[in-house]
Amino acid sequence: MVEHRNFIDTHVHFWDLANEYPWIENSNNDNLKQNYLIDNFIDDSKNLPLKKVVHVQAEINAKNKIIETEWLQNLSDNHALGFPNAIVGFIDLLDIQAEKDFEEHKNFKNFRGIRQILKSKNIQNDLLLNDIWLKNFDLLKKYDLSFDMLIYYSQFKQAIDLIKNFPSVQFIINHCLWPEESISDFEGWKNAVREVSKFENVAIKISGFGEWKTNWTTEFISDYVNIAIDSFGTKRCMFASNFPVDKFISNSSYDSFWLSYYKIVSNFSASEIDDLLVNNAEQYYKI
Numbered sequence: 001m002v003e004h005r006n007f008i009d010t011h012v013h014f015w016d017l018a019n020e021y022p023w024i025e026n027s028n029n030d031n032l033k034q035n036y037l038i039d040n041f042i043d044d045s046k047n048l049p050l051k052k053v054v055h056v057q058a059e060i061n062a063k064n065k066i067i068e069t070e071w072l073q074n075l076s077d078n079h080a081l082g083f084p085n086a087i088v089g090f091i092d093l094l095d096i097q098a099e100k101d102f103e104e105h106k107n108f109k110n111f112r113g114i115r116q117i118l119k120s121k122n123i124q125n126d127l128l129l130n131d132i133w134l135k136n137f138d139l140l141k142k143y144d145l146s147f148d149m150l151i152y153y154s155q156f157k158q159a160i161d162l163i164k165n166f167p168s169v170q171f172i173i174n175h176c177l178w179p180e181e182s183i184s185d186f187e188g189w190k191n192a193v194r195e196v197s198k199f200e201n202v203a204i205k206i207s208g209f210g211e212w213k214t215n216w217t218t219e220f221i222s223d224y225v226n227i228a229i230d231s232f233g234t235k236r237c238m239f240a241s242n243f244p245v246d247k248f249i250s251n252s253s254y255d256s257f258w259l260s261y262y263k264i265v266s267n268f269s270a271s272e273i274d275d276l277l278v279n280n281a282e283q284y285y286k287i
């Protein structure tokens with residue numbers, strides 16, 4: 001049965017508020033304002049056959065970005081299953097000394113890539129068009145790192161320009177290309193997904209629904225999941241929980257997301273399900 005298959009969660013966050021997270025401190029959601037440590041995550045996921053975990057930078061205070069990676073590596077070194085098995089950290093690619101951060105992050109064996117959130121509705125602030133940012137982006141090739149991309153789907157044309165300019169970089173789209181505004185523009189989101197999927201150096205993570213659709217249901221997300229898989233294929237899609245953000249914003253259990261994913265892919269072949277739940281994550285995050 002699908003629901004008994006092992007899986008890899010490709011997008012989780014741990015945080016110790018002592019390390020400073022301005023977005024949490026400034027949030028109106030008091031649920032977020034508590035530590036979320038590996039023991040909390042293990043408790044949330046205890047009912048399911050979780051195999052490996054990818055940690056994505058949690059918007060820690062930028063001055064602590066290397067501290068976050070060191071902390072996470074220490075967690076992994078002391079956990080029986082090595083959680084988190086891969087680390088995606090933060091580097092400000094607008095920083096003229098960004099290469100120093102690449103070098104420091106790479107000292108930690110689980111470091112696999114970077115994420116700098118690029119969601120912008122103001123073209124003047126769009127980092128995808130910034131020359132300094134683009135010059136530093138080229139360092140991803142030098143250090144053999146992937147790039148987790150979080151954008152609004154309306155930015156897909158700028159994203160495609162970046163993807164085409166860096167064909168040797170592995171791009172991993174976060175949170176199903178952020179479909180929040182698709183409620184009134186579903187065709188626009190679907191078109192963006194199909195256009196981005198045309199490039200072989202791009203994979204997509206199916207996740208994040210609870211962050212923008214607090215009353216999500218399996219039926220609601222099924223169209224998004226199926227379109228993502230239909231566009232990218234079963235070899236370039238991965239699933240994730242976005243915990244604890246989705247937990248604290250939508251008041252959803254860990255099990256609820258994965259049982260929904262299991263149900264939606266239940267008609268796929270055994271090998272396709274293995275790719276979606278495990279194999280693709282192992283390939284793209286080298287774990």
